[in-house]
Amino acid sequence: MKILVTGGAGFIGSAVIRHIIDHTEHSVCNVDKLTYAGNLESLASVSDNERYCFRRVDICNRAALAEVFHEFRPDVLMHLAAESHVDRSIDGPAAFIETNIVGTYNLLEVAREYWNKLGEPNKSTFRFHHISTDEVYGDLHDTSSLFTEATPYAPSSPYSASKASSDHLVRAWKRTYGLPTLITNCSNNYGPYHFPEKLIPLIILNALQGKPLPVYGKGDQVRDWLYVEDHARALYQVLTCGQVGETYNVGGHNEKKNIDVVKTLCSILDELKPLASNTAACAAMRASGLEGKAYEELISYVKDRPGHDQRYAIDASKIERELGWKPDETFESGIRKTVQWYLDNPSWVERIKSGAYQSWLDKQYGDGSQA
Ligand code: NAD
Ligand code: TYD
Numbered sequence: 001m002k003i004l005v006t007g008g009a010g011f012i013g014s015a016v017i018r019h020i021i022d023h024t025e026h027s028v029c030n031v032d033k034l035t036y037a038g039n040l041e042s043l044a045s046v047s048d049n050e051r052y053c054f055r056r057v058d059i060c061n062r063a064a065l066a067e068v069f070h071e072f073r074p075d076v077l078m079h080l081a082a083e084s085h086v087d088r089s090i091d092g093p094a095a096f097i098e099t100n101i102v103g104t105y106n107l108l109e110v111a112r113e114y115w116n117k118l119g120e121p122n123k124s125t126f127r128f129h130h131i132s133t134d135e136v137y138g139d140l141h142d143t144s145s146l147f148t149e150a151t152p153y154a155p156s157s158p159y160s161a162s163k164a165s166s167d168h169l170v171r172a173w174k175r176t177y178g179l180p181t182l183i184t185n186c187s188n189n190y191g192p193y194h195f196p197e198k199l200i201p202l203i204i205l206n207a208l209q210g211k212p213l214p215v216y217g218k219g220d221q222v223r224d225w226l227y228v229e230d231h232a233r234a235l236y237q238v239l240t241c242g243q244v245g246e247t248y249n250v251g252g253h254n255e256k257k258n259i260d261v262v263k264t265l266c267s268i269l270d271e272l273k274p275l276a277s278n279t280a281a282c283a284a285m286r287a288s289g290l291e292g293k294a295y296e297e298l299i300s301y302v303k304d305r306p307g308h309d310q311r312y313a314i315d316a317s318k319i320e321r322e323l324g325w326k327p328d329e330t331f332e333s334g335i336r337k338t339v340q341w342y343l344d345n346p347s348w349v350e351r352i353k354s355g356a357y358q359s360w361l362d363k364q365y366g367d368g369s370q371a
Contacts, residue, residue, distance in 0.1 A: 001026045003239075004074035006059055006107065007081030009038035011194050012131070012228055016078060019232040021046040029072040031065070032081065033058040033099075039352055042193040059103035062110060069114045076127040076239060079107055082163070085197055086135075087364060089159035090306060100162035101169070104130070108173045115179060129182040129239050130170040134224070134249065135160035136185060139309035146315035147185070149247045156307045174245050182242045184235060186250040187314045191228035191334065192341040195352065197364075199223075199258065200335075203265050204342045205349060207295045208273065210284030213266075217304030219259030222311040226252030227334035230327040237325045248323070251314025254331040259299075261335075266295035268339045 003020060007013040008030030017028050022045075032038045034056055046052050053072075057064045059081050081103065083089065083096045108128070115126050137147040138154030153168075155161040167183055174181040194201040203213050234250045242248060256264075275282045275292055285292035319325045329337070342349065 001075040002029070002072060003027065004029050004031060004068070004072060004077045006031045006077070006079045007038075008032055008054075009034055009040050009042065010080060010082075010084070011037070011042075011191075012189055012231060013078075013080040014039075014042035014193055015191070015228045015232040016080065016235055017043060017052065018046055019229065019236060021049050021052055024236070025051075027051040028053070029068065029074065030054045031057045031059070031068055035083070037084065037195050039193070039195075041348055041351060059107050060098055062106045065106060065110045066113070069110055075122065075125065076129065077107075077111060078129045078131065078235065078239060079104065080131045082166075083159070086157045086159045087197070087305065089157055089162070091363070093158035093162075096158050096162040100159075101165045104166035105169055108169060108179065112173065112177055112179050124180075127180050127182055127239060127242075127244070128170065128173070129184070129235070129242075130167065131235060132167050132183055132185045133160065133163050134185050134187045134251065134312050134314050135309065136164040136167055137312075140311040140313060143311070146313050147249060148315045149185075149249055149318055156309050160309075180244040182238055182244065183247040184238050184250055185247065185314075186231055186234070187224040187226050187252060187312055189226050189228045189231050191338050192345070193348070194228070194338075196349070199261065200265065200338065201342065203262050204269070204339055207266060207269050207298055208278065208281060208342075210278075210281030210288075210292075210298065212300035213262055213295075213298045214300055214302045215259055215262055216302060216308060219257060219262065219301065221258050221308060222255050222313065223258065223261075224251050224313045225254040225256060225261070225331055225334075226250065226327060227329035227337075230329055230334075233328075234319060234325045237323045238319070241323050243322075248319040249314050249316055250319055250325075251316040252327050252329075252331070253316070255311075255313050256331065262299060263296060264335060265339065266299075268336055269295045272339060273343060 008017045009032040083099050089096045136153050137151045153164045155164040170181050173179045190200045196202045196205045282292040290297045
């Protein structure tokens with residue numbers, strides 16, 4: 001197959017492309033605008049492969065998108081390009097409306113025009129796979145209920161509202177025009193190549209530098225964590241075996257309070273990179289009046305996120321039952337691999353610390369002391 005992937009230079013998109021190139025015979029064309037979150041270094045292991053190509057295109061540019069379809073002639077499409085960070089969406093929603101809603105609309109229209117002209121069997125086997133989030137369902141306030149594919153949409157943030165809008169567009173293009181679509185809604189991902197504005201990589205990198213570990217509010221919000229490579233496998237499974245028009249929820253059965261995630265990261269770091277061997281972090285801590293014996297001393301409770309969702313938790317029984325997918329990693333195995341990856345790849349981290357990233361951190365956390 002020829003697979004067009006949008007947003008392939010991002011965290012999940014790059015895991016999907018590495019999975020396809022490493023484990024299948026298919027070809028991939030990666031369409032990515034390369035925003036602050038796009039990083040071609042995450043694709044270094046596959047970029048020389050003859051089955052991989054890259055086009056720097058904004059999905060809001062319909063003519064450029066049509067050109068890619070014309071040249072590459074995809075058999076299927078996986079749409080991951082998006083603005084993806086809740087805090088940024090609160091700070092400036094415009095880019096989320098543009099890329100997540102208008103960009104998805106453009107992609108649907110270009111795909112529809114292309115699909116309409118396909119002959120059989122390609123027309124029947126074409127798929128528009130839209131990758132979305134569990135955040136479209138809003139949040140849960142008890143400790144036991146789960147999001148199913150039938151849970152009504154109730155997004156809370158500009159990010160989740162823009163993703164919900166894009167899901168509705170995709171569903172409408174299936175029902176009205178017959179475009180063969182698939183939708184997946186996944187819980188929080190973590191793993192290698194994760195941009196350090198999100199909780200887990202931010203905490204790892206701040207701790208390694210002896211900088212404060214910002215926990216919003218009381219740290220009692222719950223997220224359901226899935227290792228990114230498990231998500232990539234789920235997406236491939238849905239793409240190749242999913243029923244047209246269906247939605248599949250994807251999750252890791254790993255519900256954790258934020259504060260527990262942060263403490264787990266601290267204790268793994270105490271073991272893998274003890275402060276006694278991290279003189280720079282130790283010195284930074286002592287300069288702030290801390291003992292410098294354990295990373296947990298760095299935990300700092302900060303102002304809560306406006307509209308902060310309390311709990312997300314996914315019922316992933318449909319994809320498990322119908323498509324035979326389940327996660328390989330437990331949270332304990334995946335989080336340890338993730339910390340080890342950040343310890344082993346300081347050069348990846350160094351290169352993404354661009355001016356744009358630094359100025360976001362200064363704006364978000366005020367004193368410029370993060371990451
Ligand atoms: P990311 O922010 O790491 O990557 C997004 C990619 O999209 C980047 O490479 C960026 O350059 C590209 N992009 C942004 N705007 C673009 C545009 N206008 N045109 C072309 N490319 C553009 O995001 P991610 O975490 O990899 O998420 C990928 C998808 O999965 C998103 O749709 C997100 O909503 C969804 N999702 C993410 C999570 C998560 O935990 N990260 C969970 C569930 C679903
Ligand atoms: P995040 O990684 O931004 O993902 P999402 O908002 O999509 O769930 O945040 C995960 C959780 O961690 C969320 O409840 C907000 C919280 N959080 C902090 O407590 N401190 C931080 O510095 C960040 C970035 C997030």
